[in-house]
Amino acid sequence: MQTDKQNTTAQPSSLPLAGFKVLDLSRVLAGPWASQTLADLGADVIKIERPRAGDDTRSWGPPWYTNAAGENLSAYFIAANRGKRSVAIDMATAAGQALVRDFARHADILIENFKVGDMARRGLDYASLQPLNPRLIYCSITGFGQTGPYKDRPGYDFMIQGMSGLMSITGEPDAVSTDGPQKVGVALADILTGLYSTIAILAAVQERHNSGLGQCIDMALFDVMAASLANQASNFLVSGVAPERLGNAHPNVVPYQTFATSDGYVIVAVGNDNQFRKLCAAIGRPELGDDPLYLSNALRVSHRQTLAEQIQACMLESGMDDWLARLEAAGVPCGPINTIDRLFADPQIQHRGVQLDLAGMPLVANPIRFSRSSLDYSIQPPMLGIDTDAVLKATLGLEQAAIDQLRADGIVG
Numbered sequence: 001m002q003t004d005k006q007n008t009t010a011q012p013s014s015l016p017l018a019g020f021k022v023l024d025l026s027r028v029l030a031g032p033w034a035s036q037t038l039a040d041l042g043a044d045v046i047k048i049e050r051p052r053a054g055d056d057t058r059s060w061g062p063p064w065y066t067n068a069a070g071e072n073l074s075a076y077f078i079a080a081n082r083g084k085r086s087v088a089i090d091m092a093t094a095a096g097q098a099l100v101r102d103f104a105r106h107a108d109i110l111i112e113n114f115k116v117g118d119m120a121r122r123g124l125d126y127a128s129l130q131p132l133n134p135r136l137i138y139c140s141i142t143g144f145g146q147t148g149p150y151k152d153r154p155g156y157d158f159m160i161q162g163m164s165g166l167m168s169i170t171g172e173p174d175a176v177s178t179d180g181p182q183k184v185g186v187a188l189a190d191i192l193t194g195l196y197s198t199i200a201i202l203a204a205v206q207e208r209h210n211s212g213l214g215q216c217i218d219m220a221l222f223d224v225m226a227a228s229l230a231n232q233a234s235n236f237l238v239s240g241v242a243p244e245r246l247g248n249a250h251p252n253v254v255p256y257q258t259f260a261t262s263d264g265y266v267i268v269a270v271g272n273d274n275q276f277r278k279l280c281a282a283i284g285r286p287e288l289g290d291d292p293l294y295l296s297n298a299l300r301v302s303h304r305q306t307l308a309e310q311i312q313a314c315m316l317e318s319g320m321d322d323w324l325a326r327l328e329a330a331g332v333p334c335g336p337i338n339t340i341d342r343l344f345a346d347p348q349i350q351h352r353g354v355q356l357d358l359a360g361m362p363l364v365a366n367p368i369r370f371s372r373s374s375l376d377y378s379i380q381p382p383m384l385g386i387d388t389d390a391v392l393k394a395t396l397g398l399e400q401a402a403i404d405q406l407r408a409d410g411i412v413g
Contacts, residue, residue, distance in 0.1 A: 011374070014372070014374040015041065015042025015373065015374055015375075015376050016041045016042055016370075016373050017038060017041040017042040017043040018043075019042075019044075020038070020042070020043040020044065020108045020109065020205075021043070021044050021046070021106060021107045021108050021109070022035055022038050022039070022043045022044065022045040022046065022107065022108065022109045022110075022111065023046055023048065023100075023103050023104055023107040023109070023110045023111070024045050024046065024048065024084060024110075024111050025048050025091075025100070025110065025111065025112040025113075025114070025124075026111050026112055026113040026141065027049070027055040027056050027057070027113065028055070028056055028057055028113070028190070029057070029080055029157070029187050029190035029191070029194065030113060030141050030189075030190040030191075030194045030197070030219075030221065031111045031112065031113040031139075031141050031197070032047075032055070032057075032080040032081055032194070033080050033190065033191055033193075033194025033195070034111055034139070034141075034194040034195070034197040034198045034201065035047070035084065035111050036080050036081060036082060036083060036084070037194070037195070037198045037366065038109065038198065038201070039082065039083025039084055039376065039379070040082075040083055040366040040368070040375045040376060040377070041368075041375065041376070042374075042375075042376045043108075043109070044085075045083060045084040045085065046084070046085050046087055046103065046107075046387075046391055046395070047081065047084040047085065047086050047087065047382070048087055048088075048089050048091065048100060048103070049086055049087070049088050049089075049384055049385065050088065050090065050091075050413075051088040051089070051090055051385065051410065051412065051413025052088075052384075052413060054086070054088070054384040054385075055077060055081070057074060057076045057077045057080070058073070058074055058077050058384065059074065060074045060076040060077065061074035061075060061076065062074075062075075063075045065078055065361055065362075067361075067380075067383075068360075071383055073381060073383070077381060078361065078380075078381040079363070079364070081381040081382070082358060082363060082377065082379060082380060082381050083376060083377070083378075083379045084379065084381070084382060085379070085382060085386075085387035085390075085391055086382035086383065086384055086385055086386050086387050086388070087385065087387055087388045087391045087392070087412070088384060088385030088388050088412055088413030089388075089411065089412050089413075090410060090411055090412070090413075091122060091124070092122075093410075095406065095409065095411045096411050096412075097122045097123055097124060099392075099396070099406075099411070099412070100124055101123065101124065101128075101129065101132060102396050103395065103396070104124075104129045104132060104133055104136060105132050105133050106133075106395055107133065107136060108135070108136070108137060108205070108214075109136075109137045109138075109139065109201055109205075110136060110137070110138045110139065111139045111141070111197070111201075112124075112138075112139070112140055112141070113140070113141040113142065114142075115142065115152070115154060116142055116146055116151045116152055117152070119140075126138040126140070126216040130214070130216075133214070134212075134213055134214060135208060135212065135213065135214045137201055137204045137205060137214040137215060137217070138214065138215070138216045138217065139197050139200065139201055139216075139217040139219060140216065140217065140218055140219065141193060141194075141197055141220075141221075142155060142219070142220055142221070143155010143156070143159070143160060143220065143221050143222060144220050144221075144222045145218055145219075145220035145223060146218045147218075150222070155220075155221050155222065157187035157188070157189040157190045157221070158183055158187075160189040160221040160222055161183045161184060161188065161225065162181070162183070163222065164189070164222060164225030164226050164229070165225075165226070165229060165232075165233075165242075166183075166184065166188070166189075166225055166228075166229065167181035167182060167183055168181055168242070168244075168245065169229075169232055169243050169244070169245055169246070169251075170182045170183065170184060170245065171245045171247065172245060172247040173244060173245045173246060173247060174245075177247075181245065188225075188228075189221045189224065189225045190221065192224050192225065192228050193219055193220075193221045193224045196219060196224050196227075197217070197219045200217045200219065201217065204217060231251070231252060232251065235251060235252070248267075249304065249308075252301065253270070253271060253297060253301075254270075254297065254300035254301045254304045254307060254308075255268055255270050255276070255279070255300065255304075255307060255308060255311055256268070256269050256270060256271070257308065258337065259308075259311060259312050259315040260312065260315065260316060261315050261316065261318060261319055261320045261322075261323050262316055262317070262318060262319050262320075263319040263320055264319070264320035264336070264337075265320065265337050266315065266320055266323050266324060266327070266334055266335070266336065267334060267335045267336070267337065268311075268327070268332065268333070268334050269333040269334065269335075270332065270333065271333065272297070273295070273296065273297065275331070275332055275333065276289060276294070276297075276300070277289035278330045278331050278332050279311075279327070279330070279332045281330065282326050282327055282329075282330040283311060283314040283315065284314060285310065285311075285314060288307070288310060288311075293306070293307075294307055320336060324336060353365060354367070356377060358377055358380055359380055361380055361381070365377075384413070385412070388403070388412050388413065389403050392406075392412070
């Protein structure tokens with residue numbers, strides 16, 4: 001099968017961020033997701049980790065990926081840490097903090113996600129580092145931001161999904177199920193914060209071309225999830241009515257939901273009146289397309305329950321594959337609810353090269369596709385501290401004897 005696999009042997013000149021140096025002090029997901037994206041784009045990312053322990057997610061298994069040397073990396077860790085070099089430094093020590101400050105002198109971008117105040121106590125906050133490197137772009141990621149009454153609280157994805165209102169609109173309504181609000185099946189607050197952070201960093205890079213100066217970026221998971229409520233937030237702000245859970249139905253578009261067939265579920269996503277009439281014809285109920293109750297989307301929203309019941313009765317008459325074929329032939333947007341194994345077996349996913357084989361390690365490729373530029377997949381997610389000596393020598397100019405002494409003192413790993 002032909003695929004659109006991305007270039008894994010890109011030349012530096014074809015990488016959009018070639019030459020940029022990123023100091024990654026973050027761990028878990030939001031920060032590492034941002035730094036991995038920058039690495040994919042060609043930046044040189046140095047990941048600073050605690051000696052002996054490393055990023056928290058190194059221990060978040062099973063499942064594990066076992067390399068040729070018999071070393072284990074958690075599947076969680078490898079999802080967010082390709083393209084980086086791992087340097088083990090104890091930032092709780094004065095000597096470790098001095099090493100990080102030296103790294104910051106050479107960096108274009110620094111990403112950290114420590115609690116508010118932690119970096120200032122270590123002399124590693126933006127105010128401390130900016131005089132050493134006025135061009136430094138410093139991205140701080142926290143649960144609630146650097147200001148406000150919640151700034152000192154820890155912030156975890158699950159908490160933020162609940163506090164942001166996302167869970168209040170996720171799940172079946174109480175009239176249908178007693179399961180209550182549900183979280184999204186991935187750490188969406190972390191992922192979106194990582195992506196928004198990447199956008200902010202690249203905007204700061206562009207602004208630096210004009211000003212010659214770096215700046216500090218204050219990213220909060222809570223802010224990001226509030227902003228990401230999109231039309232649901234606008235629905236409330238315009239109407240004054242808080243949206244409720246609708247299960248798999250859409251608050252503003254009908255019919256836009258799942259329907260049970262005789263052997264599974266089909267998603268129907270009707271976005272306009274013409275598609276609605278095509279749906280009605282495909283299910284053998286063309287008269288519904290001319291029914292005064294359903295002539296416009298606004299009317300269909302007002303009568304969503306009666307319309308859904310009529311469509312549902314038709315959908316039970318045949319199986320999922322039959323309905324998908326009939327609806328696609330009629331030009332009605334539709335799709336199955338895939339399990340993740342079915343996703344990676346899907347011919348479209350295979351054609352697009354979404355599954356990445358990185359020297360035998362199975363990963364998910366970056367979804368960005370350029371017409372000229374390439375992405376960089378030359379470095380596997382690293383073992384803890386594997387690059388410590390090489391990076392300390394190349395970047396800071398330390399001799400091996402000095403590194404050996406730092407290791408003997410427990411400063412580096």
